Amino acid sequence: MKIKNAGASLRTKDFAFKVKSAGDAGAIEGYASVFGVRDSYNEVVMPGAFADSLAKHTREGTYPLMLWQHNPDEPIGVWNEMSDDGKGLFAKGQLLQGVRRADEALIMLKAGAIQGMSIGYREVDVEPATNGDPRKLLKLDLLEASIVSFPANRRARVDSVKSDGRLSEFAQRLRDGEPPSIREFEDVLREAGIPKAMAVQIASVGYAKAVRSESEGGEAIKSAVSDAIASLRSITKP
Structure with missing residues (x-):
């Protein structure tokens, strides 16, 4: 049984951000989500989960926001390419030089001090967990993708x-x-x-x-x- 329009509340999900590059000019790229992996919440993001949301952004000429720690008052850059490529959600973006938080994020990303991204989304279509199988996230409305430092209290906050x-x-x-x-x-x-x-x-x-x-x-x-x-x-x- 699938549940459409599963929840209007904003949710977050953390991923290890496998940064492919973090150049001196602030360009970053990597996978923000990998499909088919059961997480600690017994959920799996399924291939194609972001396709409709990204298509809507394309039609409207927008991209999900790039924020620092999910704070809407602290945009730190722009995402200029996102694709649901079957492996995961691949993202390319630009940290904005001269923005304090962006400069700090770039320094920490290059040093490996932070290695995470957390997406903010609303559920559109999910399949409940059954018979030991994980809860499947079939369609998600992607609103923002934040660079995060994964503080010690991260699990409590996200839970x-x-x-x-x-x-x-x-x-x-x-x-x-x-x-x-x-x-x-x-x-x-x-x-x-x-x-x-x-x-x-x-x-x-x-x-x-x-x-x-x-x-x-x-x-x-x-x-x-x-x-x-x-x-x-x-x-x-x-």
């Missing part, structure tokens, strides 16, 4: 963004009378770092009971799930 987006999606589906499956909720718990056995128990007992209760609304479920994830994160933190 929060993704989990909040999934929780909002769950709440809306509950309000619409279409509760997500127990397996889908289990996937959200797994994304939050909950061990598999514990996630199965929570989803099959607590979540299932809440869904069956006619007195529970979407907001109540969202609040309970959010509290559960926060509590379990603290319990399972190494």
